[in-house]
Amino acid sequence: MKKKWIFAILIIVVLAVVLAIVFVNLFTPKNTTKLAQQVISITTTGYLSPDNKDNQKIDEFMTKVQTNPNLNETEREQIKNYISAYKAFEVMGGFFGRQLVYSKHTSVYSNNVNNIKKSLDDANSKAKAVASYIKGREEVIGQDVDVTTNEYVAQTWRSCVVNVKSLFDNTVSAFSRLTAVYNSCVTSPLMNNDMSKAAFKVANYFASEVKKELEAKDKPVVSTGTQYQSFKNVYFSKANEYQISNYQYSPMAWQVSEDILKAKDLTEYKTDSSSSQQWGWFVRGEIYTFPAGAAAANYDLEVAA
Amino acid sequence: MKKKSILLAFVLCLTSLFGLFGLTACGEVSVGTVKASLDSLVQTYTRYAEFITLSGTSESDNWNLEVHLGSNIVSRASGREKYTSLTETYPNILKISNNYVMQNKEYIEELKDGNLSSGAKDRLKTLNSNINAYTSEIKSFISNMNSFDGYLKGLQEQETANPEPEEGVKKQREEEEQLYLRRFKKSYGSLVSKNISMATSVANFVEATGVFNLIKDNVSATDQTFKLIKGYIRIKLLPAFSRYKIDRIENVFDFKSEESAHGDAYSRVNKQLKRLDELFETYEEKLVPNTIGNVGGNESEKKNNLNYLFDYADNFFKHQNNYLKAVNGINFHDLSQSGDAGYDSAKYQAKNRYFLTYMDTIDTFLGVDGVVNAPQIGGEKGELAEFMHQVCALLGI
Secondary structure (H helix, E strand, O other): OHHHHHHHHHHHHHHHHHHHHHHHHHHOOOEOHHHHHHHHHHHHOOOOOOOOHHHHHHHHHHHHHOOOOOOOHHHHHHHHHHHHHHHHHHHHHHHHHHHHOOOEOOHHHHHHHHHHHHHHHHHHHHHHHHHHHHHHHHOOOOOOOOOOOHHHHHHHHHHHHHHHHHHHHHHHHHHHHHHHHHHHHOOOOOOOOHHHHHHHHHHHHHHHHHHHHHHOOOOOOOOHHHHHHHHHHHHHOOOOOHHHHOHHHOHHHHHHHHHHHHOOOOOOOOOOOOOHHHHHHHHOOOHHHOOOOHHHHHOOOOOOO | OHHHHHHHHHHHHHHHHHHHHHHHOOOOOOHHHHHHHHHHHHHHHHHOOOOEEEEEEOOOOEEEEEEOOOHHHHHHHOOOHHHHHHHHHHHHHHHHHHHHHHHHHHHHHHOOHHHOOHHHHHHHHHHHHHHHHHHHHHHHHHHHHHHHHHHHHHHHHHHHHOOOOOHHHHHHHHHHHHHHHHHHHHHHHHHHHHHHHHHHHHHHHHHHOOHHHHHHHHOOOOHHHHHHHHHHHHHHHHHHHHHHHHHHHHOOOOOOOOOOOOOHHHHHHHHHHHHHHHHHHHHHHHHOOOOOOOOOOOHHHHHHHHHHHHHHHHHHHHHHHHHHHHHHHOOHHHHHHOOOOOOOHHHHHHHOOOHHHHHHHHHHHHOOOOOOOOOOOOOOOOHHHHHHHHHHHHOOO
């Protein structure tokens, strides 16, 4: 009899615990703070912070090796691309970190958060591995090796390029998912229009182009990394990010994106295409003359999955 | 026995669930309830007209609310900078906010419960609770004002009796005055904040009634419709000015803008507050008068501009929410106590990991000098200035 009572109480306790968990989940406000914390941490102290030691070591090494005569032309151009793209990642990471603090929790967030976290963690580990490898090669002790020769430095690069590539792949993957997360929580009729999406499309397009160029063995490398960096500075830097959120009513941002989208080979990309006259004309209310969304619709830009 | 226990457990759980869901359905508020609350507010103004006077008519559609500070407070405030918010900022904000409530009183009272959406009904509940909270606050404000006035009377008598006291007594008097002033500022600030909450819930309720969608879709753009949206924008902007300065600083602790021996965050906060004052001047000058300029263009262009203004404002208020979240996210009292000298960013950041992100958001929104360098469309510094600039351009101001 006593055992039965204990059993009954046990069931009630278990049910109470289950119910408590259900209620806590129901009433706990869902937000994006966990991911925001990670992105902010990675851009302020992690591999995407210019103050981070691994970041500094990689940057210092790539700056040195980009002119190495023992590497072929394609390899040198690829390194230039990596340098620019890495700087673009820093800008983009800062943007996402700031935005996530204020973002709403959506199903897109739930579906992507673990993959984003994993990609950023993996990229951070790869940055550590690359920096540690470079450091190890530079400080080799007990062997009769001249660590300053072009041949030795070129060999260091060729040995660590796989990890550098993995660092980039993971970052690109995280950012394309972060773009989806950001877009899913934007509800304003102005912010969530085709043109603002185009800015992200172009950013992801650059990222995927950089990736393709870095993977290609024989394809001539163009300065996509530099363009990627410029584009992100125009749209996503702290001082300029208002252009994304104010996109619809910024003819300057609209024009830049239009130029990029029209220039299929990306060589005609210009950043300076605005004038105060355009602004004045716009402010007077001629806002509907912009074919919002038309440009994005005409070009089927590839968005990283 | 086992089955009975399980059954009993389920019954208990279900009962508690039904109870919980049942409770959520309670407390419906009707238009009639809100009307009664608004009437009670007006009666409170009438009862305490000696201290706080409401004047104006629905014909003129312009209402004035005047706070009569005690005679000792008025004489003490003369020429003293630390009293400025009591004689200028607080009463000015209160007038703007209260005017909007009174202007919309009639519209709200004429609505029928049956025509309201569930969203509008929810907002009606918040509105009613905010009206009641503000009405109660009036009584405690008057009591605090009388108490402060009485204290100042005593202080002035002491000063007359002993105009040149010893240094210790002088310091004690100053500290005591600061303490009483802060208490009263807190009370006045609370009154202002509660009025703003009431006015903001009026604006939110009016929006939820769908009147703006009706204007956007079916009504031609007239001066009256432009004025309507201007009034909406005016009131939705108010928290941008009051939340930081009043709710988060003046209502919480003494922020002495003249002091400089502090950590790095001090000058940043000071710059932000000064910029906020500048922006408030523009707001008062351009957006507070219930007038518009020559909007220009033909009927279709005017309609386009009107609809754009709605969308633009909607977009901007989402930005403003980020700014308000940032302001709410910082405990300024804790910040003022962080580190040896106070206002130590690094020390406070360790407690509040979003602190620097929040500060960046505030800087960008307000357009603090040296932080926001990017040219804006209208050449204005910061999102708030840019928004006001463009709204004025679209309203022909």
